Amino acid sequence: MSEAVEVATFLAAVTPERRHEEASVLDSLFREVTGWAPRLWSGGMLGYGTYDYTYASGRSGTFFATGFAPRKARLSVYIMPGYADFSTILADLGKHKTGKSCLYINKLEDVDTEVLKRLVRAGLEDLASRWPVTAT
Template sequence: MAKNKTIATEVDVLAFIDSYVGEEQKKADSYQLIALMRDWTGFEPKMWGPSIIGFGSYHYHYASGHEGDMPLLAFSPRKAAFSLYVYSPTEASKPLLEDLGKFKMGKSCIYVKKLSDIHIPVLEKMGKATIAYLNENKECGCREL
């Protein structure tokens, strides 16, 4: 079975942002996301893999035997857009997408160009719903329900 590439590292989060993120607005948004996710989760940021900033963690174990650890909430300040790992497609979360703002949906993340494109209180509700889902189900919310 393949090993997970996304594992917690000891890389300094702020040093990563300063060296990886070139645009000042994206840096400011990254620092804002750190403050928000720290508040929502109660955990300090930690690097997961080479470019994901995660908060907290949970251990998952699938029927296939695959298991590992992942952050409860996370984001990556990628060049084209932020990848926000804050969403589980639960019945409570699905309607929140209508009020989120301007974004694109991936399989396991939400892509946004800048934070001013979305409604932060809606993002908070999504993140907290995802934390509740993960604490209850111990599996990625990206799996089909």
């Protein structure tokens, strides 16, 4: 199965209907901001772009540069390597919670999608200043 078919199949299966619609909107948003097609990662995450990392500990790997997961309870938006430097953008975003590299949104209508676009761009720029980012 091609990656495009795999992504389309995954998006088509997202439930409930509201979350399915939000996932479609987010996919369009991420494609617009990044210019890249998504890749389905384990755990039901859609990733846009990749980067290779090596930590001081010697641990290394490849992960997606930005992306999201349409969970039943809420949407998870991933900005690598985290949200520490984005407090001014987050202040304008709307209702959300943050984890280390996760932004949690209960309903997409709770946030300003134009601000979310700015946040995704800023996250990619920050990541690219640390690790080379490759298109998917």
